Amino acid sequence: MIEIKVALVGQPNVGKSYLINSISGATLHVGNFSGVTVEKKEVEFQRNDYKLKFIDLPGTYSLHPYTPEEKVTKDFLLNEDYDLILNVVDSNQLQKNLVFSFQIADLNKPMVIAFNMYDEFSRNGGEIDTDKFYKLTNILAQNVSAKEKFGLEELFKKVIQTYEEKNTPRIYYSETVEEEITNVKRKIKKCKFDKRFVAIRLLEDDEDIYKLIHKKPWYIDLISQLRASKERIKIEFDEEDIKEIFFEERLALSKGIISQIAKRARKEKLSEKIDKILIHPILGLPIFLFVMWILFQSTFSLGAIPMDYISSVFNSFGDLIGKIFPNGIVKDSIVNGIIPAVGAVVMFLPNILILYLGINLMEQTGYMARAAYVMDGILKRFGLQGRAFIPLVSGFGCSVPAYMAARTLKNPKDRLITMLVIGFMSCGARLPIYVLLVSAFFPKHIQGNVMFAIYIGGALIGLIVAKILREVLFKGEPEPFVMELPKYRFPKLKAILFDLWIKTKMYLKKAGTFIAFASLAVWFLSSFPRAGIIKEYSLKIENAKGIEKIKLEKRIKKEILENSYLAKIGKLIEPITKPLDLGWREDVSLLAGLAAKETVVSTMAVLYGEGGKHTSKNLIEKIRKNMLFTTAVAMIIIVMFYSPCVAAMSTFYAEVPQWKWRLFYTIYPNVFAYIAAFLGVSLIKFFQ
Amino acid sequence: MKLNELNIGESGIIKKIYAKEPLKSKLLSMGFARGEKIKVLKHTLAKNTFDIDINGVNVALREEEAKEIEVEKI
Numbered sequence: 031m032i033e034i035k036v037a038l039v040g041q042p043n044v045g046k047s048y049l050i051n052s053i054s055g056a057t058l059h060v061g062n063f064s065g066v067t068v069e070k071k072e073v074e075f076q077r078n079d080y081k082l083k084f085i086d087l088p089g090t091y092s093l094h095p096y097t098p099e100e101k102v103t104k105d106f107l108l109n110e111d112y113d114l115i116l117n118v119v120d121s122n123q124l125q126k127n128l129v130f131s132f133q134i135a136d137l138n139k140p141m142v143i144a145f146n147m148y149d150e151f152s153r154n155g156g157e158i159d160t161d162k163f164y165k166l167t168n169i170l171a172q173n174v175s176a177k178e179k180f181g182l183e184e185l186f187k188k189v190i191q192t193y194e195e196k197n198t199p200r201i202y203y204s205e206t207v208e209e210e211i212t213n214v215k216r217k218i219k220k221c222k223f224d225k226r227f228v229a230i231r232l233l234e235d236d237e238d239i240y241k242l243i244h245k246k247p248w249y250i251d252l253i254s255q256l257r258a259s260k261e262r263i264k265i266e267f268d269e270e271d272i273k274e275i276f277f278e279e280r281l282a283l284s285k286g287i288i289s290q291i292a293k294r295a296r297k298e299k300l301s302e303k304i305d306k307i308l309i310h311p312i313l314g315l316p317i318f319l320f321v322m323w324i325l326f327q328s329t330f331s332l333g334a335i336p337m338d339y340i341s342s343v344f345n346s347f348g349d350l351i352g353k354i355f356p357n358g359i360v361k362d363s364i365v366n367g368i369i370p371a372v373g374a375v376v377m378f379l380p381n382i383l384i385l386y387l388g389i390n391l392m393e394q395t396g397y398m399a400r401a402a403y404v405m406d407g408i409l410k411r412f413g414l415q416g417r418a419f420i421p422l423v424s425g426f427g428c429s430v431p432a433y434m435a436a437r438t439l440k441n442p443k444d445r446l447i448t449m450l451v452i453g454f455m456s457c458g459a460r461l462p463i464y465v466l467l468v469s470a471f472f473p474k475h476i477q478g479n480v481m482f483a484i485y486i487g488g489a490l491i492g493l494i495v496a497k498i499l500r501e502v503l504f505k506g507e508p509e510p511f512v513m514e515l516p517k518y519r520f521p522k523l524k525a526i527l528f529d530l531w532i533k534t535k536m537y538l539k540k541a542g543t544f545i546a547f548a549s550l551a552v553w554f555l556s557s558f559p560r561a562g563i564i565k566e567y568s569l570k571i572e573n574a575k576g577i578e579k580i581k582l583e584k585r586i587k588k589e590i591l592e593n594s595y596l597a598k599i600g601k602l603i604e605p606i607t608k609p610l611d612l613g614w615r616e617d618v619s620l621l622a623g624l625a626a627k628e629t630v631v632s633t634m635a636v637l638y639g640e641g642g643k644h645t646s647k648n649l650i651e652k653i654r655k656n657m658l659f660t661t662a663v664a665m666i667i668i669v670m671f672y673s674p675c676v677a678a679m680s681t682f683y684a685e686v687p688q689w690k691w692r693l694f695y696t697i698y699p700n701v702f703a704y705i706a707a708f709l710g711v712s713l714i715k716f717f718q
Numbered sequence: 719m720k721l722n723e724l725n726i727g728e729s730g731i732i733k734k735i736y737a738k739e740p741l742k743s744k745l746l747s748m749g750f751a752r753g754e755k756i757k758v759l760k761h762t763l764a765k766n767t768f769d770i771d772i773n774g775v776n777v778a779l780r781e782e783e784a785k786e787i788e789v790e791k792i
Contacts, residue, residue, distance in 0.1 A: 092747035096740050125773050126749045274735070277746040297774065302759070305776075311763045403778045407766030410780065416767075510741040510783055512748060515769060515776035 033081045040118035042089030043516040049176035097440040115141045121151035128284040135199035138224035149175035156295030168200040210259035217252040301517045314404045325388040336380040344373035367553045378430045385431045394521035412493040413500030418448040425455030429678035454492030459627035470650045471662040552625035556596040610664040664707040671703035722784035729757040730789030737786035
């Protein structure tokens with residue numbers, strides 16, 4: 031069977047994913063474009079003895095890429111092997127879309143256009159004459175509605191027909207431009223691209239094409255011709271910027287063709303009406319905050335319910351294994367090492383799924399762009415973008431889904447800066463640490479205020495750090511903010527579920543393996559070496575009875591931890607943390623906190639020799655007696671800013687492929703935490 | 719006058735785009751071209767961010783970007 035490889039290209043919000051989800055009898059594969067965290071969806075299906083393979087390329091506004099996703103599309107169109115381009119167009123925005131269509135038509139590959147969302151367009155009185163469009167452009171086109179599933183089979187027929195006839199577009203610019211294209215074309219010798227395409231792109235100053243040909247022997251000859259041609263076009267059009275001239279050429283073409291093939295639709299007013307309320311200058315912000323409140327309530331309150339179930343399932347599974355296996359290192363490593371490590375991975379799924387469901391709904395309905403519009407003015411002051419709000423606020427719940435939520439930021443710099451400060455938003459797991467320390471060391475009537483100051487202070491410092499990062503690391507021009515506000519649309523359930531499934535798979539595969547290994551490593555460090563201790567105690571425990579036995583079991587736990595590799599590291603760094611008034615017990619607790627922030631409290635409980643309930647009165651008493659006030663403050667400050675848990679760090683590594691940034695991310699929060707804690711402690715000592 | 723000087727509900731014809739690359743290509747691809755008609759649908763309270771209609775497409779941009787577009791009020 032012959033395979034036709036089709037590149038699916040279109041501007042954002044034209045319903046390409048809808049289209050892919052609407053093909054009956056198709057199988058879907060999801061992967062990554064090599065080297066970047068951009069999803070690559072492929073669909074395969076059969077029609078008339080052909081195997082059709084659609085590759086869904088990221089939505090892009092033009093072949094002058096702006097975001098990394100747009101660059102992926104351009105690179106694919108230039109360098110990959112495919113038979114045909116299927117350009118999806120929103121019928122309701124013909125003019126803007128066709129300008130891009132004519133840009134890709136220059137590639138001179140066989141091409142078909144799908145006028146999508148035709149249902150909406152025709153309902154408002156619009157019509158498109160695709161036969162006439164074919165006569166004018168030599169591109170076969172089909173009116174379709176992916177949502178109502180009409181026109182799709184006809185579209186596939188036209189894809190096959192175009193493939194069989196090797197039918198390429200015929201689109202011509204104005205006379206002067208065409209003459210100069212021909213002049214430049216004549217100087218282009220052997221080249222893997224279509225010569226006309228290369229000529230056009232060179233005239234438009236496409237640097238990617240320059241790079242590809244500047245080593246060719248005929249380059250010098252070409253350059254002088256190119257200069258002369260550009261000069262002539264500039265004079266003829268009385269405009270210095272040739273990119274703009276070409277854009278206007280295509281815009282004129284687009285307008286001319288639309289006037290011949292389409293009957294205009296009445297203007298839809300619904301979106302405008304909804305926007306009157308949702309992005310109202312005064313009401314917009316409170317409405318947005320309310321939506322956010324619902325989103326986080328459901329993510330972290332609703333998400334806590336399945337989290338409890340998951341943890342109890344893993345616990346009872348551990349107990350079961352514990353009963354089956356004989357005592358020893360194998361059992362211990364399964365029950366205390368592997369099962370909790372896998373559990374830690376699955377644990378975050380409910381949070382991630384609910385948050386993503388919310389984000390997906392916001393994206394698909396079109397509200398996300400409005401949220402960015404509403405928040406942009408505030409976040410801009412901190413060098414961040416409107417969309418950064420969602421990942422930042424998610425950080426208060428848990429950094430793992432927050433790092434993943436940062437994907438809604440399309441610009442890589444915006445995304446990186448946002449991700450670098452997410453950790454400063456104190457996550458839910460840090461709450462018990464704050465509660466323990468604050469209730470032990472602060473008078474009752476100001477405890478609430480102290481807690482508030484911890485959370486707000488962390489967030490504010492995070493925003494200020496974002497501003498500093500922007501100024502120091504990404505000096506120069508601020509990132510421009512130009513964003514389409516798409517029409518409000520009803521979300522499609524199938525597309526959302528499918529997207530959630532993909533996110534789950536990606537999380538389990540990439541972050542999941544990281545998290546499992548890191549949790550295992552921390553477990554190993556905190557429970558070895560211990561051969562001697564176990565030998566010493568095992569006989570005693572066997573002979574002991576009742577309460578005595580439980581006491582011994584607690585002691586063995588404490589002794590193992592006190593002699594573990596982790597404790598050795600803690601003692602090793604004690605001199606470094608001395609100026610912060612931290613002893614090795616605090617150091618070990620903080621190090622254990624890298625496994626999960628919850629373990630800070632449980633480790634302190636073990637080390638201060640108080641088993642049982644972690645936040646019990648006893649522990650608070652013990653800590654108050656054994657710790658200095660400055661030690662508590664230093665610990666609070668460090669917990670506010672130092673590295674998040676390995677699960678969060680693993681997610682960051684999975685999302686950011688550059689080692690430079692991974693390294694920076696691993697080091698700078700700890701340095702920052704150290705300095706901040708030092709300042710805090712010194713201030714207190716100064717005033718005491 | 720510049721685009722950011724228009725008030726809510728006012729329209730204008732684009733005269734020139736001063737923006738440099740890559741912003742310029744982005745604006746062009748959104749439909750901001752000489753001779754096109756635009757309308758300010760909304761802006762935030764402090765006029766930080768604008769919601770512009772251009773040929774039936776809604777585009778949000780900041781004051782900084784709006785300053786780069788010369789318009790003639792109609």
